[in-house]
Amino acid sequence: MTELLSDTGRKTMLEPLFKSGWEMVEGRDAIAKTYTFDDFTAAFAFMTRTALWAEKWDHHPEWTNVYKVVQVTLSTHDVGGLSALDAKLARKMDQLAE
Ligand code: HBI
Numbered sequence: 341m342t343e344l345l346s347d348t349g350r351k352t353m354l355e356p357l358f359k360s361g362w363e364m365v366e367g368r369d370a371i372a373k374t375y376t377f378d379d380f381t382a383a384f385a386f387m388t389r390t391a392l393w394a395e396k397w398d399h400h401p402e403w404t405n406v407y408k409v410v411q412v413t414l415s416t417h418d419v420g421g422l423s424a425l426d427a428k429l430a431r432k433m434d435q436l437a438e
Pocket of ligand 1: 398399400401402414415416417418419
């Protein structure tokens with residue numbers, strides 16, 4: 341059963357993400373990051389790579405794409421806030437964006 345990240349869970353799982361550009365969303369238990377790619381096709385290819393993992397893990401980002409910019413917000417709707425799944429997907433997205 342997915343559960344809200346505990347305080348210690350937040351420390352260990354979110355701190356590294358804050359170092360790689362993720363931030364807490366104002367007024368919401370969620371994290372967000374903006375990725376900028378070389379062009380639209382690179383941005384869309386990143387979204388396609390991410391989509392395969394989101395589907396595999398049944399955990400999907402809230403995201404927008406404008407030209408070469410992808411804005412991502414992660415939260416777990418089932419628990420109304422951040423879970424380990426969000427940290428896992430965030431780490432994966434950082435890998436896929438390299
Ligand atoms: N994606 N980000 C996110 N959060 C969820 O709670 C979530 C999801 N994708 C699918 C999903 N939940 C379903 O498993 C449930 O809505 C049944």
